[in-house]
């Protein structure tokens with residue numbers, strides 16, 4: 001089995017060599033966006049350096065741009081276990097989700113129902129609310145258990161019915177780290193005759209995505225959360241992508257993924273997307289890129305579980321620091337939402353930032369999570385998130401700094 005060579009991994013990320021306040025920066029803000037390895041930076045720069053062009057020109061740079069798009073689609077397809085013709089690129093996950101919601105809403109009727117969860121990032125809630133409102137459909141909201149951040153499928157069963165057209169569900173919470181039982185939820189939604197849109201943004205850097213095995217009809221993720229550039233990736237079942245009415249300009253293609261790709265794509269970013277997938281695949285061994293990705297993500301998962309266990313054990317011993325979300329390492333990512341008693345989360349994050357520890361505070365657009373936990377009026381929560389390039393020393397540094405904050409309050 002592959003294990004991560006952490007010093008080798010870290011040496012590939014130039015940003016990890018940065019220092020602040022005389023110490024290396026601890027990037028514990030991965031859930032907000034990850035750092036980028038050299039090969040991704042080089043791939044992006046190369047596209048701009050050698051000469052760039054739009055698609056469809058009878059000359060080298062244009063043909064190269066076409067090759068870049070093809071390579072990116074093939075890489076993203078391997079990343080989600082789909083086919084290249086099922087991969088659509090866009091500015092980010094949010095805009096791709098709006099595009100799909102708008103198209104699906106044209107198939108809904110007044111009285112139809114859409115199910116969203118309070119565990120989801122707002123990018124997988126508001127597009128559906130807006131789309132539903134525009135065609136007279138109803139929105140049903142499923143809650144998570146505030147005591148441990150879990151989403152029980154029994155809660156879903158209670159709202160799914162013959163009027164349900166869509167279930168929008170996250171594969172992992174960017175706030176609490178919860179990994180809900182998406183496949184079981186999708187099976188229930190399908191049994192009710194609904195489609196399933198999965199937000200894979202927070203899941204992508206931590207677990208191997210198999211969109212079809214998750215039960216998704218659509219799955220969206222964002223390369224800047226998995227060591228690539230700021231580009232969104234949408235996977236959709238081919239018959240759905242083909243049959244749904246995309247909002248597009250007249251001369252744009254009427255079929256294939258291109259039908260969904262408004263305007264000109266960022267070809268340099270697409271070169272970066274392919275390089276990010278290749279970077280991850282390169283952490284594993286195997287015959288195909290998909291096999292290598294599977295081995296790599298297994299190794300990533302093992303390392304991240306060790307980091308999570310270390311963090312959870314340490315944080316349990318710090319008085320006045322409260323953890324929200326799953327208390328153990330199972331069915332979670334190494335993303336932790338915390339509260340230092342008596343200290344606003346923005347203040348806690350600012351003080352950690354002064355020590356070169358990058359974290360986030362607020363709601364991170366997981367609006368429903370903060371509302372349901374009752375912490376929105378207190379400014380949300382502090383978020384500390386680890387990815388595979390983080391170290392046990394960084395976990396200890398975060399714990400020590402948290403203990404310092406708790407002692408000062």
Ligand SMILES: Cc1ncc(COP(=O)(O)O)c(C=O)c1O
Pocket residue numbers: 031032091092093094095121123124170172173174199201202221222232364365
């Ligand atoms: C879980 C989750 N979903 C969706 C989004 C939105 O992604 P994007 O910035 O690509 O629109 C984010 C961004 O933070 C996220 O964490």
